[in-house]
Amino acid sequence: MNKISRSNRGILRAVVVVGAALSLAAGAGVAGADTGSGATGSGVIDTGSGILGDLLDTGSGILGGGSSSGSSETVQQCNRSTKSGGAGVTNTTHQLGKTGPTSFVLTYETFNIPDRIQVFYEGGQVLDTGYVGDNTNQGTGSRVVSLPAGSSTTVSVRVTGPNDTQWEYTVNCPS
Known part of the structure; x- marks a missing residue:
């Protein structure tokens, strides 16, 4: 042995x-989020x-x-699209390359079935879109996410959606 x-x-x-x-x-x-990274x-x-x-x-x-x-x-770089992980909760960590305080733009498309997008920094919630998406605006939107002072260079994004949901979002790198 x-x-x-x-x-x-x-x-x-x-x-x-x-x-x-x-x-x-x-x-x-x-x-899990489908990023299509094709990594080896x-x-x-x-x-x-x-x-x-x-x-x-x-x-x-x-x-x-x-x-x-x-x-x-579970960790991906900013400026990469994250596509629907399906019904339930999908958590993805995004590398920003900067610590807080900083800000970035979150762009999203939740199509016609409402999904909820939450962003967390160092354990605290910094954005909650609520459930967005319907047949009128298809859930197309963007938000500026401001991060407080901190030592982490990552944010976590949680998307919650029902059956048959489709969504995608991008955490754009801070400028």
């Missing part, structure tokens, strides 16, 4: 915890879907520092 180092045991525990969280999330109807895998963990790789291999060096395979990712 092989001995597992203390640091590798920690990684294995993280894999088990993330696997359990993914199972719970799948059962709760949580969907790091080869460290090949789950086929890229979801586990996204959660563990975010460039931090924990499991090789490469990008993940698949079309879903």
